[in-house]
Every structure is written in C-alpha cells, then in structure tokens.
Amino acid sequence: MAILETRALNKRFGGLHVTNNVDLALEPGEVHCLIGPNGAGKSTLFRLVLGEHLPSSGQILFDGEDITAFKPFQRIRRGMSVKFQVPGIFKALSVRQNLEIAMQHHYEPAHLVAEIGRLLDFLKLAPDADRLAGNLSHGQKQWLEIGMAVSLKPKLLLLDEPTAGMSPEETHATGEMVQRLNADGMTVLAVEHDMAFVRQVAQKVTVLHLGQVFAQGTVDEIVADERVAAIYLGQVAETAHA
Amino acid sequence: MRKEVLLSTLGLRAGYGGKPVLQGLDIEVRESEIVAVIGRNGVGKSTLMKSLIGLIPATQGSIVYQGKAVERLAAHRRARLGLGYVPQGRDVFPRLTVGENIAVGGMRAGGVSEADRERVLSYFPILRERWNQRAGTMSGGQQQQLAIGRVLVANPSLILLDEPSEGIQPNIVQDIARIMVELNRATGTTIVLVEQNIDMIRAMAQRCYVLDKGRIVAELERDALADGEAMRRHLAV
Amino acid sequence: MDVGTLAFSALYQFGDAFAFLVLSACGLAVIFGMMGVINLAHGEFIMCGAYVTVSAAHAGLPLPLAILLGALVAALVGALVEIVVIRHLYERPLDTIVATWGLSLIATQGTLILLGSTMAGVGTPFGSFQVGGYSYSLYRVVLFVAALVVLAALYALFNWTRFGVMARATIQVPHMAAALGVDTRRVYTLTFALGAGLAGLAGGLYAPTMTLVPTMGTTFIMEAFVTVVVGGADVFLGTAPAAAVLAVVKATMTSLYGQLFGQIGLLLAVIIVIRVLPRGLSGFLLRERA
Amino acid sequence: ADPIKLGVLEDQSGDFAAATIGKVHAIQLAAEEINKAGGIDGRPLELVIYDTQSDNTRYQEFMRRVLQRDKVDAVFAGFSSASREAYRPIVDQLDGFAFYNNQYEGGVCDAHMIVTGAVPEQQFSTLIPWMMEKYGKKVYTLAADYNFGQISAEWVRNIVKEHGGEMVGEDFIPLGVSQFSQNIQNIQKAKPDFVVTLLVGTAQASYYEQAAAANVGLPMASSVNVGQGYEHKRFKPPSLKDMYVTTNYIEEVDSPQSKAFYDKFKAKFPNEPYVNQEAENSYLAVYLYKQMVERAKSTKREDIRKVIAQGDVCMDAPEGKVCIDPKSQHMSHTIYLAHVNADHSIDFPKVWQDIKPYWLGEAGCDLTKSNPNAQYTPSNPPPKP
Amino acid sequence: MNATFRFFSRLEGPQTLGRGPLFWLGFLVVLAGACAYPLFSDGYTVGNTVYFFTWVFMALGLSLIWGYGGALSFGQTAFFGIAGYSYGVLTINFGAAYGFTLVALVLAVLFAALFAVLLGYFLYFGRISGVFLGIVTLSVTLVLERFMAQTAGPEWHIGKARLNGFNGMSAMPPLTLPWPGGDLVLFPDVELYYVVLALMVVVYLGLRILVNSPFGNVLVAIRENPERAEMLGYDIRKYQLGAFVIGAMLAGLSGVLYTSWGQYITPSSMGMTAAALPIVWVAVGGRSDLTTTLVGTLVVLSVFQALTIHGSQYALVVMGVLLVLTVLLAPQGLAFAFARLIARPFRSRKTGDV
Ligand SMILES: Nc1ncnc2c1ncn2[C@@H]1O[C@H](COP(=O)(O)OP(=O)(O)OP(=O)(O)O)[C@@H](O)[C@H]1O
Ligand SMILES: Nc1ncnc2c1ncn2[C@@H]1O[C@H](COP(=O)(O)OP(=O)(O)OP(=O)(O)O)[C@@H](O)[C@H]1O
Ligand SMILES: NC(N)=O
Numbered sequence A: 001m002a003i004l005e006t007r008a009l010n011k012r013f014g015g016l017h018v019t020n021n022v023d024l025a026l027e028p029g030e031v032h033c034l035i036g037p038n039g040a041g042k043s044t045l046f047r048l049v050l051g052e053h054l055p056s057s058g059q060i061l062f063d064g065e066d067i068t069a070f071k072p073f074q075r076i077r078r079g080m081s082v083k084f085q086v087p088g089i090f091k092a093l094s095v096r097q098n099l100e101i102a103m104q105h106h107y108e109p110a111h112l113v114a115e116i117g118r119l120l121d122f123l124k125l126a127p128d129a130d131r132l133a134g135n136l137s138h139g140q141k142q143w144l145e146i147g148m149a150v151s152l153k154p155k156l157l158l159l160d161e162p163t164a165g166m167s168p169e170e171t172h173a174t175g176e177m178v179q180r181l182n183a184d185g186m187t188v189l190a191v192e193h194d195m196a197f198v199r200q201v202a203q204k205v206t207v208l209h210l211g212q213v214f215a216q217g218t219v220d221e222i223v224a225d226e227r228v229a230a231i232y233l234g235q236v237a238e239t240a241h242a
Numbered sequence B: 001m002r003k004e005v006l007l008s009t010l011g012l013r014a015g016y017g018g019k020p021v022l023q024g025l026d027i028e029v030r031e032s033e034i035v036a037v038i039g040r041n042g043v044g045k046s047t048l049m050k051s052l053i054g055l056i057p058a059t060q061g062s063i064v065y066q067g068k069a070v071e072r073l074a075a076h077r078r079a080r081l082g083l084g085y086v087p088q089g090r091d092v093f094p095r096l097t098v099g100e101n102i103a104v105g106g107m108r109a110g111g112v113s114e115a116d117r118e119r120v121l122s123y124f125p126i127l128r129e130r131w132n133q134r135a136g137t138m139s140g141g142q143q144q145q146l147a148i149g150r151v152l153v154a155n156p157s158l159i160l161l162d163e164p165s166e167g168i169q170p171n172i173v174q175d176i177a178r179i180m181v182e183l184n185r186a187t188g189t190t191i192v193l194v195e196q197n198i199d200m201i202r203a204m205a206q207r208c209y210v211l212d213k214g215r216i217v218a219e220l221e222r223d224a225l226a227d228g229e230a231m232r233r234h235l236a237v
Numbered sequence C: 001m002d003v004g005t006l007a008f009s010a011l012y013q014f015g016d017a018f019a020f021l022v023l024s025a026c027g028l029a030v031i032f033g034m035m036g037v038i039n040l041a042h043g044e045f046i047m048c049g050a051y052v053t054v055s056a057a058h059a060g061l062p063l064p065l066a067i068l069l070g071a072l073v074a075a076l077v078g079a080l081v082e083i084v085v086i087r088h089l090y091e092r093p094l095d096t097i098v099a100t101w102g103l104s105l106i107a108t109q110g111t112l113i114l115l116g117s118t119m120a121g122v123g124t125p126f127g128s129f130q131v132g133g134y135s136y137s138l139y140r141v142v143l144f145v146a147a148l149v150v151l152a153a154l155y156a157l158f159n160w161t162r163f164g165v166m167a168r169a170t171i172q173v174p175h176m177a178a179a180l181g182v183d184t185r186r187v188y189t190l191t192f193a194l195g196a197g198l199a200g201l202a203g204g205l206y207a208p209t210m211t212l213v214p215t216m217g218t219t220f221i222m223e224a225f226v227t228v229v230v231g232g233a234d235v236f237l238g239t240a241p242a243a244a245v246l247a248v249v250k251a252t253m254t255s256l257y258g259q260l261f262g263q264i265g266l267l268l269a270v271i272i273v274i275r276v277l278p279r280g281l282s283g284f285l286l287r288e289r290a
Numbered sequence D: 001a002d003p004i005k006l007g008v009l010e011d012q013s014g015d016f017a018a019a020t021i022g023k024v025h026a027i028q029l030a031a032e033e034i035n036k037a038g039g040i041d042g043r044p045l046e047l048v049i050y051d052t053q054s055d056n057t058r059y060q061e062f063m064r065r066v067l068q069r070d071k072v073d074a075v076f077a078g079f080s081s082a083s084r085e086a087y088r089p090i091v092d093q094l095d096g097f098a099f100y101n102n103q104y105e106g107g108v109c110d111a112h113m114i115v116t117g118a119v120p121e122q123q124f125s126t127l128i129p130w131m132m133e134k135y136g137k138k139v140y141t142l143a144a145d146y147n148f149g150q151i152s153a154e155w156v157r158n159i160v161k162e163h164g165g166e167m168v169g170e171d172f173i174p175l176g177v178s179q180f181s182q183n184i185q186n187i188q189k190a191k192p193d194f195v196v197t198l199l200v201g202t203a204q205a206s207y208y209e210q211a212a213a214a215n216v217g218l219p220m221a222s223s224v225n226v227g228q229g230y231e232h233k234r235f236k237p238p239s240l241k242d243m244y245v246t247t248n249y250i251e252e253v254d255s256p257q258s259k260a261f262y263d264k265f266k267a268k269f270p271n272e273p274y275v276n277q278e279a280e281n282s283y284l285a286v287y288l289y290k291q292m293v294e295r296a297k298s299t300k301r302e303d304i305r306k307v308i309a310q311g312d313v314c315m316d317a318p319e320g321k322v323c324i325d326p327k328s329q330h331m332s333h334t335i336y337l338a339h340v341n342a343d344h345s346i347d348f349p350k351v352w353q354d355i356k357p358y359w360l361g362e363a364g365c366d367l368t369k370s371n372p373n374a375q376y377t378p379s380n381p382p383p384k385p
Numbered sequence E: 001m002n003a004t005f006r007f008f009s010r011l012e013g014p015q016t017l018g019r020g021p022l023f024w025l026g027f028l029v030v031l032a033g034a035c036a037y038p039l040f041s042d043g044y045t046v047g048n049t050v051y052f053f054t055w056v057f058m059a060l061g062l063s064l065i066w067g068y069g070g071a072l073s074f075g076q077t078a079f080f081g082i083a084g085y086s087y088g089v090l091t092i093n094f095g096a097a098y099g100f101t102l103v104a105l106v107l108a109v110l111f112a113a114l115f116a117v118l119l120g121y122f123l124y125f126g127r128i129s130g131v132f133l134g135i136v137t138l139s140v141t142l143v144l145e146r147f148m149a150q151t152a153g154p155e156w157h158i159g160k161a162r163l164n165g166f167n168g169m170s171a172m173p174p175l176t177l178p179w180p181g182g183d184l185v186l187f188p189d190v191e192l193y194y195v196v197l198a199l200m201v202v203v204y205l206g207l208r209i210l211v212n213s214p215f216g217n218v219l220v221a222i223r224e225n226p227e228r229a230e231m232l233g234y235d236i237r238k239y240q241l242g243a244f245v246i247g248a249m250l251a252g253l254s255g256v257l258y259t260s261w262g263q264y265i266t267p268s269s270m271g272m273t274a275a276a277l278p279i280v281w282v283a284v285g286g287r288s289d290l291t292t293t294l295v296g297t298l299v300v301l302s303v304f305q306a307l308t309i310h311g312s313q314y315a316l317v318v319m320g321v322l323l324v325l326t327v328l329l330a331p332q333g334l335a336f337a338f339a340r341l342i343a344r345p346f347r348s349r350k351t352g353d354v
C-alpha cells in the first residue's frame, strides 16, 4: 500500500489551474524526487499534502487514511514533517530552543538534552547552539530546518529544495543524510532543482509540468527523456557532477 | 591591458551589532568584469554584498566606487550611483504586483523605459504572463526571476548578484548565465557574483575570490576556474 | 411623509455617517495601512487641525483656507513626530502603541496648559436647506463631498503615482526598497505626514460643527479604528467600502434604536466582519485576484 | 494654632477639566479670604489639592490618601457622579467627611456626605412648568445616556405628565458622542414645542452648533448646560438662542453679592474663562464649612452634624440665601432662570427664592435618624419603614 | 534537598530572566522585605501598595498572552470588568458570611474564564491574529463599557444588585477570610496586603513554571512562527486559547481584587483608557518576561501616581514624555534595561549575539 497517495488532485487560484488532476503514489521506504520547471506546482502540491491549502477537488491519502480534510497539525501527528522552500525557523529563539520545541514531545525529558546535543553535532551547528536562529547564514538556516523536520522522526519527510544555497559539498552531505534516514526506513519526497542531488538520492522521479504529471521514472530514464530536457533540464544539464 | 578599477574595498570590516563577520577585506573589481565570490555557508559572502550596497554599515575600512568613497552613503544613494543588488532570498515586495515590483526597480533611474521593460520581459517571459499577479504568490523560482529582472530594468553599471541560481530550474540557470554574459559584453555591465553553482560560475566568471571566515583566502584567475576539482576544493575549504 | 422625503433623509443620514467614518479614518488608515503603525495620537492630530483652523479663522482667514492650513500644520507636526519618534520604532510596530499614547498625553495636556480648557468656535457656514418639511445643514453635504474627494485623491495617489508604489514597497521590504534606490526615510516621513495631515483635515472640516477642547480627538477614535479594521490591510481598497457598510449599519441602527445601538452596532459589525472576513473587506476583494 | 486641613479632589485635566478647574480656584479664593480674615476659629485653613484627571481610579487613590495620609478634616471632591460613587465607599469605610459641590441627579442619602449642588427637583420643578406655560405642552428630551441623564429625564417626564403635557420623544446619547444629525431629524419629526437638552460633557455640547446649522429653531430647556459648561460663551451666536436654563448661579447673575464674588474671582484668576455654578457651589461650601465648624467648635463630623440637625445652617452666598436640609444634607438654593438671547447675552426672566431639595426627605431619607449610605431615585426610592 | 532543586529548576529556563542561586537569593530577600514592610509603614501606604498589587495580575496575564504568545489582547479589561461585576452581583445577593466572598472570587474568575473561552474560540479558531485580534478584543471591551454605562435604570438589576450604569456598582462587601473567632474582613490594610502578596507570589512562580514548560516553549514558538509551530504538529489554536484563558483569569482576578479593594466597579474600568493601561505597563516593563512585567507594572503605577501627586498639571505631560523616552531608549522595556545592568552577576538569559 502506498504511504502517500493523491487522487485526481486539483487546485485553482482564480483562473490559474496550478495543480491539475495529479495522481501520485509513494511507496513506503522510497526516496522520491519531484522536479519540474519553476511554477510547475511543486510547492503547491506540498502545501496540499500538508493541508496548508485545501484542494479544489480530489483526495489525499496517508497510510491508507483519507486526510483530505485534516488540519495541518493532525497530518504532522500522523507522521509527516516538512522543510519549506523558504526556511521556517523561530528566528528570535536560540538554535537549541528551536530543536527543543521540535523534539520535546518525541523524547523523554531525561534524554532530551542529550538528543539535542547529538542532533546539533550532526547538523554542525553545535558551536552556534546558543545563537539566535535568525542570525544564522542562509545555509545554516536550511540545516536547522532540516534538523527540526527530521527530529520528529516522521514516516514521510517532505523536503522543498533542501539544498538551495548550499555548496556542492554540503549538498552532497545532505544527500548522504537523506540516504541514511532512508536506510532507517523513512520515506522521503523531495523537490529539488539540483540534479546532482536528485541523481544521488532519487529512486524514483516525477516531473511536474503545468500542474500535471509530465513524466515519471528512474533518474536515468528522466534524464534521457528529451521532452524533459526541453522543458526543464536544458542541453548540458548533466556534465558537472555525473 | 587592464581596465580601470570600478569598485574596491580596503580593509573592509562589517558585521551585525558588534559581531564582526568581515575581517578586513580587500577586493578589486574592474570595469566590465564578472567577478565571483565563493566560499562555504556562513563565511560572509552575503555580508559582503550587503555592506557593498550599504544595508549594513562598514565598521572599518573603505569602499570606493567610481573613484568615490561610498562607505558612508546610505543604500539608496549607492543605488542611485548605479549599484544594483539581487539579494539572497529574493525579497520581492510580496503585496505589490509583478509590474509594480518592476516599477520600483526603475525608481532610481526615474522610471522604467518601454525598451528596458520589454528587454527584461523577453529575458523572463513568465513576468509578462503574470504582470498583475501579486509577487508574494509567485513560485520561488518565479520570484527569483523577478528579483533579477527588477534590477536589470534600471541598467545598473554594477550588479551584485547573491546566489541568483537558487531555486531556479536548470535550463533557466543557463539562460540567466547567458543573459548576464551577453549584458556584460554588450553594455560593459560589471557583475559581482556570489554562487555555489559551479556550472554557473564557470559559465560567467572571469575571476574569483575565495572567502573564508570573513577573509579572502585565495584569488583564482580565469584558467584556474576551468579546473572543476580545484573549484570544488575551494568551496569545501 | 412621501417617499422622496424619506429617501432623501435616509440618504442624508447615510452620507453624514459615511463622511464622518471616512474623514475620521483616512489619516489613521494611511498610517496603519502603509506603515503598520497604530497611531493612538490620531485624535490629537485631528485636534491640532481643528485648533489651527479655528485660530486661523478667528484671525480672519477665510474658512476653506483655514481648513487647509489646519491640515498643513498637522502634516508638519506629523513629519516632526516621525523624525523624532516614530522613525526609530519601525522594527517594533507594537511599541508605537505606547509611544503614540504618550504623545497623545503630551498633546492633550500640553494644549490644555498652553491654550486653556476650551476654545471658542467659529460657527457652521452655508446655512440650511429644506426638503419635505425637514431642514438640513448644507455644510454636512459639503463634508460628504469632501470625503469622496479625499478617497478619490488617496486612491489615485497610491495606485497611480510613483510615490504610492514607492511607499508601498518601502513598507513591505524596507531594506530592499533602499537597495533599489528608494529614499526610505523620506518615504516614511512623507507617509506619516500625509496621515497626520489627513487627520488634521478631518479636524479642520469638523471644527466648525463641534466643541473645541483638547480632548476632542477622542470622539473620532472609535469610528476611525472600526473603519480601518473593517477595511483591512489594503487601505485604498478597503476604506471606502468599509465606511459604506458601516455607515449603513450605523445610520440604520441609530434611526431605528438610537445612538447607543448605532455605536454598539458599529462595534458588533467589526467583530462579525472580522470573523467572516479575517483580513477585512480588502482581503476579501483581493482574494481571487491572481 | 493647628491648621484645619481641607482635601480638594477635582479634575484639573482630562475630559471634565473645562467645567472643574474653576471649582479649585473658587476653593482657593475662599480659603485665602478666610485666612486673611483670621481663619476658622483662629485656625488657618490649609488646602491639600490633587488633580484627579477625570479618572475614577484617581479619586479612589486620592480619597484614601487625603483621609489616611494627609488626615484632612473634610474633603471637597468630585464632578461627575461616577467619580462621587467611586470615592463614596472609601469615605464611608474610612469614616471621612466629604462635600460634593456639584449639581447632580440627586438621591444620595449618606451621612458622610454634604451636597451643595442643585438637584433635579430644584431645577425641573421650576423650569418645566414655566416652559410649558410659555411654549406649549409637547416636550422632547435629549439626554446623556447615563445616570444623570436618565434620572433627570425621568424627572422631566414625571413633571410634564403632572402638568398635563405630552412627551413626544426621548433620545439618549452615549457619553462622548459628538454627531447629532439623526437626533436633529427625530426632533423635527416629533414637532415638540421645546426640547429639553440634558447633554453632558464637551463632546455632546456639539449638538447646539449642529442643531443651529440645520435650523431646528426650537426653544430649549436645560438643567446642566450654560450653568456648567458655558456653551453660550464657546459657541458662535446664535446657536444657543432661546435656551432656558435653571441654575443656582452663573457669572451673569446681576446682584451685588454676585458682582462682588465675580470681581474677587476675576481679580485673583484673571484668565478664568467663566465663573460657573459649580465654582459658586464650591465657594459657598467653604464658608458653610467655616460656619459649621465655628458653631460646633469642632471639626468632627458628628459634632458638625449636630449643628446641621438644628436646621438653621444658612448663609448668604453669591447666589442669595442657602440653607442645609438636615434630613438629606443637601442645600436649598436660589434658582435663576437664565435665558440665552440671539447674541448669547443672558437675561433672567424669572428667579425662584429658596427652593428646597425636598424629594429625598419626602421619600424617606432622614439622616438625623439613620444612615443608609445609599443613592435613591424616584423609581428606586428608599424602602418605607 | 534534591526535590527543592528540582522545583527550582522547573522555575528556570530560557523563557525567563534570572536564574541560579544568586537570583533566587535575591528573590527571597525581596520577598522577605515585602513581608516585613507593613510593620514599618502606615495604613495608607499599605493600602495603596495593595492597590498597586491588584493590577499586577492583569499585567502578568497580558505578558503571557502578548509577550509569550505574541497575541496583543487590547481587551483584558473586559475580563477585569466581568469578574469585578460578577463579584459585586454575587456578594450583594448572597452576602459575605461563611467566607462566601472567596467563593464569589472563584466564581467571578471562572465567569471571566468562561467568557474568554467563548471569545478565544471565536478568535483563534477563526484564525484572527495580529492587530485584528487587538482591535476585536478592544471592540469587545468597548461594547461592554457602552452597554454597562446605560444600565442606570431600575430595570437593570440581577437579583438585589443594581448594575447602576455609568455611576458604577458599589456597596459590595470586601473579601473576608473565615477565621476562628470571627471572619477577617479584608479592608485595604495589612491583612489584605498579605493575602494579595501571597497570591502574587503563587501566580508569579506558577507562571514561571508554565512558561518554562513544554507549553511555554510552544507558546513562544507560535509567537515566532505560527506556521512552523503547526508544522511541528502542534495544534496552535489550543495553545493560544489556553494562554488567552489563563491571561483572562488573571485579569479577572485583578478585577475582583480591585472591586473588593474599593467596594466599587465602574464601566470606565472597561473603557478605552483603562484598556490601554495594561499595554503600557507591560510594554514599559518588558513584555517578554514575567519578572520585568511585574517590576515594570509596579514602577509605572507608582511613578504615574507620584507624578500626579507632585506634578500638578504637568503630570500627564511628563508621563507622556517618559513613555516616549522609555520606548525609544529602552527598546526591550525599562525593567529589562535595568535587569541587564544589574543582573549580570545573576547570569541573565542568553539572548544570542545581537
Ligand atoms: N496564492 C496564489 N495565487 C495565485 N497563484 C499562485 C498562488 N500560489 C501559487 N501560485 C502560482 O501557482 C504556480 C505554482 O507555484 P508553485 O510555488 O507550486 O511552483 P513550484 O513548482 O514550487 O515552482 P518553483 O520551482 O519556482 O518553486 C505558479 O505559477 C504560481 O505563480
Ligand atoms: N542578521 C544577522 N545577524 C547576525 N548575524 C548574522 C546575520 N546574518 C548573518 N549572520 C552571521 O554572519 C555570518 C556570515 O553570514 P553570511 O550570510 O554572510 O554568510 P554566507 O557566506 O552568505 O552564507 P550562505 O552561503 O549560507 O548564504 C554567519 O556566521 C551568520 O551566522
Ligand atoms: N453630576 C453630573 N452632572 O454628572
């Protein structure tokens, strides 16, 4: 059974049909990448899945349960979590407190401090633990938000452009982290424009275009697809980090 | 023959409320050059850009633009001298329409001419399509295109680009690189580029500073840029 | 009583309420809508406009000029206040509540000390006219027209002029506006001065019809806030329809059940409108605009 | 000798300041005169003055302060009835002695209080029949929507009915309202012979200007305007034309005592915009206090009340002769009918001598026998024994 | 010993200023001073101090809603008034015997809570936020004021209790404590002082525990970024509602104490000026901390009163100037600015590197 499934999902903003009859199914344990041109509707699809937007029509199922009408927090509690495209952190709180707020209901109070410490190390934010999160650099904010999302130990992790603003090195490290989480059984759905990252982690790729599923397959199949190259990748897409 | 220096800093120091980030930076950007600045996350690349445009004050050192010390000038004055700035994270005006965002971009030049607007819209056709959409409801990549277009309409003589490829689909990244290079060739517009995307750096930059912990730790000339491995090493310092 | 008389009187009452709501609110709306500053000294700018107008009229200036002078002086005071106080608070808009409350204390009590507890009025110009057995004050019609003119001028200013776009950009992302060459400080000062000047204009326009005391501004405050809130964040789209809706509510309730219910009706209308349209009427009008 | 201390709590700032700064000045004037003349029984009078800022909580704070910290012998306090009600429990609790020198809606039956202001039975039993006789029997009331306005309107209603008249309308206006277009229309529709305006506060006074601008042109009657807020001085003529007010004093009162008082007042406070009835009430209250203390040879409240109980505490005030009624501890007054002319000058078509504050006593308040510390109204009278 | 330590550790955290043995030593010294002070003072000063104390609860409640939860409630006085009137109605009808005044106190606070649940549900579940929340709450309190002001007529009564319009309701008994050998009537004097002081300490410590608990963490998170907080799985509306109701109960407690203190409650207690005052106290003190709110409220109240006593007609002008200067010169509040200077040895809260 699919862990996440959308059925004939539609979203309109005024005259704009942004999500157009999307059927998408995620198998448990897979790393699935969602790519597509700017404005294709990727972030919108995320927001629909998370309940930030309500669909104009269609259904969303999570773990077999129809969650279409659920409030966002209810969906999170059933085992999703998310890193947004624009970093969403608690700017006026310390990095440590950011993590504490994320983790306090998922760990025993006795273990909380140690767990936070481990995560801080993992995120390479230990030296910055007591700084205000709002004062981190852009990339550091991305890391912090990924850390918060991961700390919920979700079944399904949604990542919207997790590596935007990261150096190739860090992008790679993020990829490795995704792979590790996946190895522990987490399902991941990631939106990315960085094909190196997609190539590194994706087991399956869906291309969204004009709100519709445009193509689907393995990374190799997608990269080889000339139609995808035409709308999205361009000619010399793949030389650098292949 | 070397062109004249358009922008230079000497011993530039800047930071946030008493916390120093830039630790005495000397850079030189010559007329009609495309210079890249690279470095890991948090080393101070964006801080450099912000202090060049004047969004944070220089605590020490000087910034000379067109032979004139500008480090004490307010941001809007520097903009009026011809500096354009595309920030990291886009910062479009969310409740203004696309068209109004473009109009604000042209403010320093006293208005947007028909020709400039058409030129920018031809670079980014989505902006024409969404002329009356509120910028805050555009997708991330669309906003990034708007942020770039908004600066280009005013024909700045120096553009500060902070990670312009962020969030942009691969083929448009290539387009942007191409547009910038063409612009540079055609009008002599000078560009300072902060990027993590090696392809883009290589496609655009003629020279490159490597930044670490608020200091310049290396300067790479054109040929060094060709060496992908070396570049990657520097980005991972 | 015939239908025409009835219709005219309903229209007159509506127009009267509408004018009061619009003129009370527009200064506050500009400052709140554009700058996010909740100006609790709004009433004192109104008082300032009224006092200047009346003093000038006593000194022999023709009333229309006196009113404009009132607006101008209020605008200048507003500019000064912006430069000395408000400018330093944009990062923390809620603190402006306290600061402007302090300013309002200074203004009311300062006026009391300097100019005494009351000021003699100038009398309402233009006399009255008769429709179907009722006589009406012609000046109230002038107020209604003034309200329409102010609305139209504001709309044009903010949507069709460079200043308007600049101001809105500055309010939304100030550092970016500056980086694009907008002199944000000047925009702030001018915007605040404009709001203060509009408040002064309201004071000047109503001065001939009211008691002049240092606390006179408070009688405008409730209507002003209610209108701004019902209008929502986009003041230029919101203020006019909000004032229209509220004027209907107020005029109807007042004529049916008296002034108390006119007032309570206004307040309840706010609560209901916000519940139904959490972002005000302008939020509603803009919702589907792509 | 030890001074006698008098606490003064009046609003010198805020909404009510226009009508009350003069009260403080009147008390200062009286105290200065008394001290020049050797004080009260040889003891100088010392004033402890606080600005209550038109704020009820300040009355509560400062009433405690004057009674407990400053240990004053008596307090002169309050303009609005709400402020009086705010401090009254504290006066009762701390067993103080307070003078309320203000015209009000009447009905306070409290042995800790002396009221020198006029009450509705004094102002309306004179005003309303006179108006009905002169202008006709159809009456419209426009009143402030709170205790003073509602209770006064009730008096008007009762008196109009007693005299065979008809109420053709009643509008109540919340305090602070300044816009009257609808009320003006209501009045025109009801076609009364005259309008009783019981409008309180500076905002509500805007009615006169607006009614004049709409050319309502009806005679008006009031117990509160002109005498308190000197609207005829503040608005441009002829907006108050044909307004009739019953008041126990205004500066236009044309008698030698009044002239003398007015001249002394203006000499000491040349910038005073107007000497209103509350200023006179406050002024006479100081002299009344002097007389009572001297007769009681004590400043203790119980001793003073024994003097009052004799029923002959009277004096010649600027308005004329006034006396304290022992049952209610309110005052009898000379009531002037002030008429505002088109040019806002005042004449007095009628003067009533020695009008008693009869209602409380008749209704059953008798402070010589018991002290209920309560406020009554015609529709909520004292329980019958 | 260990238990004591654990208790104190729950009182501390990143959400509150002041921690460590030194801070608590200072706290105990201040508390001891507060306990001893009536012995050296007169009835007026003690009664006046109680008067100041009565407002502190409303300020602490607003600090919780606004400073911690990020929702500016401009209508705390509505709860203040509801509880004050409820106390009046209950005690006028049922008297003060058998400690009923305490029952009335609890019931009155519960009425305020009930009203807050209704209003809060309407607000938060309707997703009203930002200044709109402020204006709706202000409107509510103004409606109550307008309505109560016109209840002068005899038809407006609840049981024996006349609402009595703008003039306000009086003649309710003060709080009484059942006491062996006759109830203790809590007039504004030493007895009331100790009762209110005890209440204040309990509320202060209780709120410290609350804001440093996971509940407090989430509240602060909502203030910073409600969307993110929701995306961490928190039903933010419930947390906001919780804080709102607690804040309302504290305002209600202030209302009851005030009503009992002066045996009087008036519609003006819910009016515009009254509604603005709590915001001033809290903002001047430093809204994002309980201690600064408490200290700031007491400072503002006493400074303003002192100014009114000694400042003659200039008092209000000086108050205005002080407010403006405070906002300009002490951006995080007066108490915070002082605390930063004085509390260094107490290892003040880490605020990052701004
Ligand atoms: N609230 C809205 N009102 C109108 N249009 C909207 C709204 N939100 C999104 N859109 C439009 O919907 C389309 C899809 O946006 P979305 O953010 O999902 O794109 P995306 O695939 O994530 O793109 P990107 O790669 O640039 O982030 C865009 O054209 C955008 O302009
Ligand atoms: N507003 C701020 N206040 C305080 N410190 C800040 C602020 N912005 C950035 N910093 C700090 O300054 C340092 C440099 O940040 P900067 O944004 O310049 O890095 P960057 O090189 O652009 O990184 P990235 O590649 O992640 O964008 C970092 O340590 C960051 O935490
Ligand atoms: N006592 C009065 N007029 O309120």
Ligand SMILES: [Mg+2]
Pocket: A042, A043, A044, A085, A160, B139, B140, B141
């Ligand atoms: Mg997106």
Ligand SMILES: [Mg+2]
Pocket: A137, A138, B045, B046, B047, B088
């Ligand atoms: Mg950066």
